[in-house]
Amino acid sequence: METTKSNTTESAILDAAKGIFERKGMAAARMQEIADEAGINKSMLHYYYRSKQLLFEAVFKSAFSMLAPQLNEIINADTSIFEKISNFSSNYISFVLKHPYLPNFIIQELNRNPDFVKKLVAEKNFPNISKFKQQVDEKVKEGVIRPIKAEQLFVNIMSLNIFPFIGAPLLKGFVNVNDETYKQLMEDRKTEVADFIINSIKLK
């Protein structure tokens, strides 16, 4: 079956490209290096993915689609705000501990090429916080949580979960701990982050 053969090579390329692109970024990545890591000839990259740009886009889409479901969790689940925050923080941190280069890769390339976001937003699966906003506004009105704009709360949730990984090299320096200790700090954040947020917004 041709699909078997081509599938293995094609996915070997994608895996290798993922590794290189995520670690080095689009500009610093080398086609030869990707080919070496995939254990194939450089021509194969162009055979399966015409150009560096297209290979990159395939990697980016694949990476982004791994994160989108996590976000829909917090936005569209039929649970209380507090549960959403707890579940998302725990799930997201567990996920990123397994894919440490992913968040930085996405953020980085989005900053490098802002028009890219427009393409993503246009796609159907792109998360939208309107439902979350509605829920927050409602709970504020009910006096369950402190007055806060849903947008600001959302930005806070994202910041507290994502930045500790993106800023890890810097934070490790400031806090002055080794890699192992820092990883333990991240483990602790699976519950720490939600507690911190809920303490801030919850009215007794």
Add this chain to the structure above:
Amino acid sequence: METTKSNTTESAILDAAKGIFERKGMAAARMQEIADEAGINKSMLHYYYRSKQLLFEAVFKSAFSMLAPQLNEIINADTSIFEKISNFSSNYISFVLKHPYLPNFIIQELNRNPDFVKKLVAEKNFPNISKFKQQVDEKVKEGVIRPIKAEQLFVNIMSLNIFPFIGAPLLKGFVNVNDETYKQLMEDRKTEVADFIINSIKLK
């Protein structure tokens, strides 16, 4: 005076390099482009800063030294924890609104080259949170603030202040607002962030 001449050219190069490096990153930056933006010949770059690597390091150091003072503010000031958090958030956000590419540049290059941090930590002006930690531990013991590890609190402060800028392209998409509205959200955060943190940790 020859120093005048060289000074203007040298600083013109540094300014141009700053702009290009911060927007594109080390790998994607081109020496020719920097020369064009500085309005001089490409050879001048090598005349004043031997290599791309050295020019980059000069830019990075310059950028980093713009942020270090801000951090020492929160770490070593002789003020209450609450004041530190308020002052830092307000100052930092004001600063970054004027230099939007800076945080992303630093975080990005630090991720690309983790050994770089070690060099920075070794320098005398590199911030260290030991004093902040002492203060937090004390206030926890006194029952002024909720029990929290100083490291976690520090990571939270950094995250809430820095990430909204680094993750701006992504967050703009999620929150679904235009650039102007997003900037207003950032303005609001000058007080919003500190309120959010203090609400979380302060015991009435």
Add this chain to the structure above:
DNA sequence: ACATTTGTCAACCGTTTGGTTAAACTAAAT
């Protein structure tokens, strides 16, 4: 069995890149 498509590779190509060189220009110092 034969023809056609698909997959793979080594060698090659044109361009771009960081970096060099040597000469020209400037202006202060002798």
Add this chain to the structure above:
DNA sequence: ATTTAGTTTAACCAAACGGTTGACAAATGT
């Protein structure tokens, strides 16, 4: 007036880069 040191330029270079070509092998279809 000549030297000297610093500054600037155009032309050049080797290496690295993304991408192409053509030959060949392995499947696949008829």
